[in-house]
Amino acid sequence: MNIVVAMKQIPDLQQIRIRNRQPVFDDVPLTIGDIDKNALEAAVNLKEGTDANIIVLSAGNEDVEDTIKEALAAGADEAFLILDDDLEDAESSQIATILAAGLKKMDDVSLILFGEGSGDNYSGQVGSRVAELMDLPQVGYVSTIEVNGNVAKVTRSLEDVEEVIEVELPAVISVMAGINEPRIPSVTQILKAGKKPKEVLELDDIEIDLGAATIETNSNLAPESDRKKIVVKSVDELVEKLTAENLIGR
């Protein structure tokens, strides 16, 4: 049984500087989005005590081959990569098409895990789009997963309620950040990551034509935050002001 985890390469958000409200990406190391790491951790937990195999699936530019070592160190058994420098700024629909094409080349896939949103754009579309393209059931906003034979029992956390859902496998599941705390890989696991099996394909190998982009980014600006400079003289007053600002007691 293969558990596939889709993971996206992003710049290390902690190291991005903002200059004139624009993010500066020069020299920023690449990493994998936080919620994607939760998805991988969920796979590692599901694998425990079974003979499941975890495949990390990623599409992006050539750097992904190096970046993906992070996932291989954190518990993925192998990597399946679709790499092309054109994919650097590809939009969600294009990435979903590519990931679905990659998935179709794999056998015995029972579960496809996504983070609920990527660490950079957080559009949260790719999981649903892949499910649609593959004609598979999908559950989003998942906070617990339990697999029994051919069925996964999952908790879907909505704003006001939690639903417990049973879904037949294979299925696509998008997890929430709170589902677990990803483990920190050891030095030895990091050093072994590069030696794990890796399949690297190009766009031609999956016979996909990206087509023209349909989304144009007009601007990408950091929000401006201004201090309100409200001085309080007591805790009661602080609570009152914060409540008035709708920051607590919602």
Added chain:
Amino acid sequence: MNFSFTKEQELIQRMAKEYAEKNIDPVAQQIDIENQIPAEIIEGLGELDLFGIPFSDEYGGAGSGYATYVLAMEQIAAASSGVGMIISAHTLGLGAIDAFGNEEQKKKYMPKSCKGEHIVSFAFTEPGTGSDPKQITSTARKEGDYYILNGTKRFITNAGYPGPIVFFAKEEESGRVTGFIVEKFCEGYSISEPWEKLGMHGGPLLDVYLKDVKVPAENILGAIGQGYPILQYAISYGKVGVSSAALGGALAAFNEAVKYAKEKTHRDQPIAKFQSTKLNIATIAEKYEAIRWLTYRLGYLADNVKDPVQFAKDAALTKDFVCEQIVDICKLAVSVHGSYGLMKDYKVERLWRDAIMGLQIEGVSDMQKMIVAGVILGM
């Protein structure tokens, strides 16, 4: 020339940072107050292989070299220099066993030590001598196939943790300094209460007493009379640890100064707008970058030693310069904070106390300069 890291090194650095931020930072002040590292932290560091980074996987190490060790140490020590001190002294002792131990000794003592189940000590300082280890007075008397060890060692890091201690004593027959591997807490081994020191709290510093400790002759490290060269060689590697731990303190002070400069306001503007603050921050940055690359280079040199004498010089000058600069860096970081920087509520107060310690460890500043000048001038 290439100043970049491998992906693996970058990941190990990030892993150490993440571990330190999640598990050490939140209790760093408590460690400072109680002078005690929680056992879970030692266990956690062991699980991440941080007690055996430079050593071969054949003996349980991670096999990643000193260059990687520097990167991880910097991040761990940035959270707590007490924790940095434990790893540094442990790696020094383990490095001596790795470099001079025979196959049986390495198989016996290294695997558990690389996993952090055993924490190694390295003991040369005595009440009567530190800078001049040739004056060691501890004794080793031969009795059949055994040696009987006696003596007092002062300021021994990690002496209260179980594991091997590399103990230097004068072998009575030859009258020469010889290294022995002794298991801590064996019969005749006892320790003092921990010293109450200025900084690096949590890093345990104790006196060790050996009273008629009987060790088999096979526990000699290297050969009889080789103690002094072993000590010099091992301490050169030890200085990689001391330098990287100090570098971690410098990084923490740098970060604290920048954070405070942006947060603290005067006349409705952050103090970062004042030229005096800017000058302090710039000077901190200059000094930090200088010691950072010097220390990273020392890690690289430790993995590529061609001439041990040149390496001893590079280790001495790096350790001395880094430990001097971090005191300046912390002082500047305190200046950025004003009087708040002298208060226990602010991290720089602790960082400054920790920083001052480095100058005396593994050879005082003057002795480092003597080594450097001795190699350069040949006299």
